Amino acid sequence: MENGTKKVWHFQAAANGAANGNGNGKARSKAAVATIREVRFALMDNLNKEDQRPLIELGHGDPSSFPCFRTDSAAEDAIVDAVRSGKFNSYGPSAGILPARRAIAGYLNNGLPYELSPEDVFMTLGCAHAIEVTLTTLARPGSNILLPRPGYPYYDACAANRNLEVRHYGLLSDHGWEVDLEAVESLTDHNTAAIVIVNPGNPCGNVYSYEHLKKIAETARKLGILVIADEVYGHLAFGSNPFVAMGVFGSIAPVITLGSISKRWIVPGWRLGWLVISDPNNVLRNSGFVDLIRGSLNTSPDPPTFIQVSDDTLK
Template sequence: MLDQITRNKKVKVSKSKRGPWKVEVSSTAKNTRNFIREIVDNIKIEPNPQKQLISLSIGDPTVYGNLKTSNETIEAVIKAAREGAFNGYAPAVGYQNARQAVAEYLSFDGAEYSYEDVILCSGCSSSLEMCITVLADPLKGQNILVPRPGFPIYRTLAESIGVKVKYYDLIPEKDWEIDLDHLESLIDYKTAAIVLNNPSNPCGSVYSEDHLRKLLAIAYNYQIPIIADEIYDRLVFPGHKFVSLASLNSYVPILVCGGLAKRFLVPGWRLGWVAIHDPIGAFDHGVRQGMVKLSQRTIGSNTLIQGAIPSILKASPQKFFDGLIDTLVENAKICYEILKTAKGIIPYRPQGTMYMMVEIELEKFPEFKDGMTFGQKMIEEESVFCLPGECFEIPGFMRLVLTVPQNLMEEACDRIVDFCNRHYLLS
């Protein structure tokens, strides 16, 4: 067969020099790492067989079946499927009416978008990938600034294409506000973008308008665009307000990332977006066209959901969103009230999203060298699984998911308290 191929193609092959056939992997593949997976895979998940495993680790609100999307959302998809008009390819950037629906959904509190400002993507992670790729050039040795603690997808997406990541600190004692002095100290002439996650995963923080304006002032002073990850946009608790960065009418160009996944409880539907907020035209010199070109790599997002999204965004009732917030608030209250009675840990009350951060005073648990060994032992003894802070670049913490049924939330927290009190200062 090889001889036939070489005769037809007139390719000379030295059979005497042939060795094992080895296909080299690309640098992009080699540089791609799932940092949560790397950490979790090193934790031996062997729960106590006498206790039901309660997983507070995965940020998928649909896992336990207690949180479901609205009937209006389901009916919108059924209607789109029956119409049969959304089974083919859409424009890579998305159908115009779907983009217009997203533009209207995002136009509030002074922010204004047209359909031309919106590109639909395959989930928010795809939106973030597109934004990092269009702004940061590995051939120029550029870097981006990302929060610590923060969701590790930013690092995964950046380093896979050879872009360096620098971490700016968040301050736990100040409701996880950005350490603005630290952030500013990291900026250099190769900084291509600042990534902001508000409301925050994993912290559950919701930033005030005043704090956001201080960040915008730094970005404006150094002429650095911002990638605003707002996937948890309106998942905020009473007494707090979500402020979209684009609503503050600054002169900073912003790429806003979002999607249906969290607020509408449909992460598997893979419908995200990028909204371009650029009042000064800074993105008109290639970034807008670059976004279009990048969207053409995957030929667009889920067309069936695109067909349904105008109805989803307009018809989903407020009582559905209120019910979701009520569930998250109640679970956050349960967690905080129970966990604050434990020895050696400090729960931080969230202001929104689906998560709570808990500090582990490791010096009070000398038998554990780090948060990973603490978490592994908690699985073995109590069958409660939380992600260690190492997943988010902040050792000595753990993240709890607040979307499980209330009875399991209470049971998990009681077990955590028992575990902490049992191992406190045990050597």
Template sequence: MELNGAQNNGINGNFMYGNSVHHVSVRTQVSVNPAKLKSLRQRWNVRPSEMSKKTLNPIRAIVDGMKLTPNPEKPMIALSIGDPTVFGNMPTDDTVLQAVKEAIDSHKYNGYAPSVGYQKSREAVANFYSCPEAPLEDKDVILTSGCSQAIELAINVLCNPGDNILVPRPGFSLYKTLAVSMGIQVKHYNLLPEKSWEIDLQHLESLIDDKTACLIVNNPSNPCGSVFSREHQHKILSVASRNCIPILADEIYGDMVFPGCDFYLMLAHPQVGIEMEHFPDFQNDVEFTERLVTEQSVFCLPATAFEYPNFFRIVVTVPEEMMIEACIRIREFCARHYRPRSQDSHELDQ
């Protein structure tokens, strides 16, 4: 005797019936609703990775949360993005444009390139940067999609989870974004505003331990606009050499100049300090810059985004007349909200 079902659990046994022994196979049926089974298979359970949970862009996190409602009576002046091309500064040279057009028209470069870049391109970069003290060949060069990818690649090559890197404060936010997402600790070394934002070398060296994988040096600096002297650069190299720490040198702005002017583009990114005790209407630099937009339609980046509160960063790559107008508005804003200390009040009354 056998009982069948859609899903069976077998039970075997023998029993006596008269003088005969009979074998019985019994299978119990468990019914499953096909529609329910289908719904279980189609239920999504996509979870974010641990790396994605640790990935944060401080600038976006701060700016996206700001209440930015410009004054409708005043046209907006954005002093927040360091892109000189927006207003026609630093146009691409005609020689470069023509070379790009010829490369496209040749149909030779429509497919995959070598992962490190075309050899002729790497040879050109090597020849440009090579010097007798540090000769370079094409094999020493890897081409990346912008400086951000180069930084990410270098950190990946130099660091393991649990290591730490030394990052300037104030400094470009991408360093922290990449490192934290990879499980790498960030240690901030101080820059000194009273010394044109030179590195506090004593503080820098005090942060080094056996888990330090690299030292990031950003020169010319974003967001400070400073350029280190040769003497100061030698001192930085001495610290790194003494402690056997490799340097990740972010010098993306090093060769960018305005036509007819002999100064670094990054000098157009000064940081302005806010004496918050004189501005009791605001709790911090974020509120200060929010209200600057609301009242004067001038947008500057709060330096909290660069790990340096109570400052704000401006760019001066806008046209001259726009820069003058922005300065007039900032001055009006500060005059409206400035509150002198009690001991200063008597002096002002005089």
């Protein structure tokens, strides 16, 4: 209290949207807690503390917390060798050091009908950072993005924090959680920038077929939008559909591939991911979009260096 009046803190106005009068602040505040973690924490906080029965956490997404899951010794040895070499103690380039980008390009080239180069690869602080950079680059007044429902809620939160309108398309549960392409077409207008697909799916666990991925690319080309392919679970594919990288169809529509080492190598705490341009027709480069990605990374924290290992280790 000051002179009998209640102190007003101006950040409160921004938090509830009063600062700009359009509710964007309120949307950003709501988006900040619209995550699976918040739901999980709420459930944990409301457990009966007197109940002594053992608890199995089905919402735990970090296998490295359990002693039965360890990363390969090759990854640990690479870290030790890099630290002892003294070569990686300085700030690296915003897009990542060349050996890192070269290794990722070689790793992702498997199965592609064209060849990625290190210039197509941008290293990030985990896949979450790759999502942030991509959505920051897409955000402009009035723009919107298509997200799957159900889907990974971090995209919704990032979009809201960038005033990027979200339009949700459905997944067809009776057809292997495939994208409802008719819904996609009905949701799209001249302000739609991209469609996000998560393959293998989170949270549905589906793996899209080659034929369905091609239809997604053809639809994106028809609509004039790019495809953001979240493939962080690419090496956790089970069932009859083998995993196919969306980049295979980069010649049909430009693709931005997001991934990380966290799931395959069981090292989510290492925070190492990538954003890769799969666009052999250079649509994104010619439009200046790649320059925007580079500019966004230049205003972000420097990504960690990538430990150079042999090509055989990554395969």
